[in-house]
């Protein structure tokens with residue numbers, strides 16, 4: 001078995017597979033490893049993605065689309081419904097994927113352009129020499145061996161160890177993680193054209209409940225609760241989820257359960273070291289408001305694959321070179337977006353249910369197709385002046401103008 005590559009990618013989720021594919025397409029010799037025996041299974045995801053954004057990365061294959069949505073409904077604590085048409089909301093959830101099929105397809109695409117893929121192969125540690133990451137120790141069917149690589153890409157998800165092994169601080173505080181529980185339900189009366197979000201401190205403190213249709217009476221119904229708000233009304237996220245399910249889908253059958261965490265920290269200080277880059281959840285690149293991380297992981301994976309090529313071609317895989325080729329680029333794109341989302345998240349988690357209802361009342365009759373930024377700001381102002389003030393950095397001049405005119 002070969003034991004030397006240009007690039008070793010640890011973890012075959014969306015981040016790892018896209019990184020491997022990008023590097024292999026550029027002619028690098030790539031090994032992609034996955035600790036599980038089947039890529040994409042078990043799924044720990046609600047599987048919602050933005051359509052247009054996804055199309056940027058891959059040609060859509062109907063085999064991995066379970067639902068093609070028209071939009072979303074957001075329900076405030078008193079049940080007020082806001083409708084967001086798919087094209088207006090930016091389609092945060094435009095497709096609901098079948099990730100068991102999708103993740104495997106991405107890894108197959110990496111293999112098709114030359115990356116070697118090894119499943120049931122777990123990284124157990126890094127090889128570090130002269131302060132440079134030079135490869136990793138791998139375990140396959142009880143046998144440990146070493147693989148050397150010019151660059152290691154850590155794409156090992158939310159429970160990532162690769163960063164820690166390289167001395168990068170990826171620790172998450174309770175306020176930086178959403179703890180999630182999800183059921184795949186069947187036999188339920190699910191609207192297959194709209195996803196639903198339920199917000200409010202009693203429904204999901206510091207988070208939300210989602211209903212993402214998966215076709216033919218099926219849906220992913222889940223909840224994320226901010227770690228710092230855990231136990232506020234009930235001990236565990238699953239207790240909130242059970243109460244919700246009882247009210248919304250009393251006859252549903254639960255056919256799958258998922259538990260997991262989502263980083264909502266915003267960008268962390270460091271995601272590279274000499275000879276190493278972290279991508280996706282391992283680099284805490286998911287969106288702090290929605291918890292969505294698939295597309296950010298794919299974006300960052302692509303940047304890391306390109307950076308690996310640039311650094312190896314230049315014969316320089318030092319931290320400085322990777323900062324220039326990877327850190328700077330992801331922070332200017334994905335990083336900027338998640339930091340903006342963090343500002344919004346930090347405002348929203350402090351709103352009372354009355355604030356959320358008041359905001360929903362201001363927005364419920366608004367035709368989002370015709371809503372200007374100024375309309376949105378005025379609705380925010382009506383609902384909660386402080387909220388608009390806290391969010392001013394996002395809207396800058398427009399927000400200042402509304403505040404000036406209305407105070």
Ligand SMILES: Cc1cc2nc3c(=O)[nH]c(=O)nc-3n(C[C@H](O)[C@H](O)[C@H](O)COP(=O)(O)OP(=O)(O)OC[C@H]3O[C@@H](n4cnc5c(N)ncnc54)[C@H](O)[C@@H]3O)c2cc1C
Pocket residue numbers: 010011012013014015016033034035036040044045046047048049121122123124155156157158180181182222258259260261262279280281282286291292293294295297
């Ligand atoms: C309940 C829940 C719902 C979610 N819903 C959505 C959603 O609707 N939309 C969305 O965009 N995001 C959602 N997310 C987040 C999304 O799942 C992640 O952001 C996304 O999977 C990140 O991709 P990744 O490639 O970074 O990591 P992952 O998909 O987690 O892939 C990491 C891979 O690394 C492997 N691995 C780990 N350690 C090792 C090792 N030592 N050696 C080898 N392999 C290893 C793992 O087995 C895994 O396959 C949700 C998350 C949860 C928990």
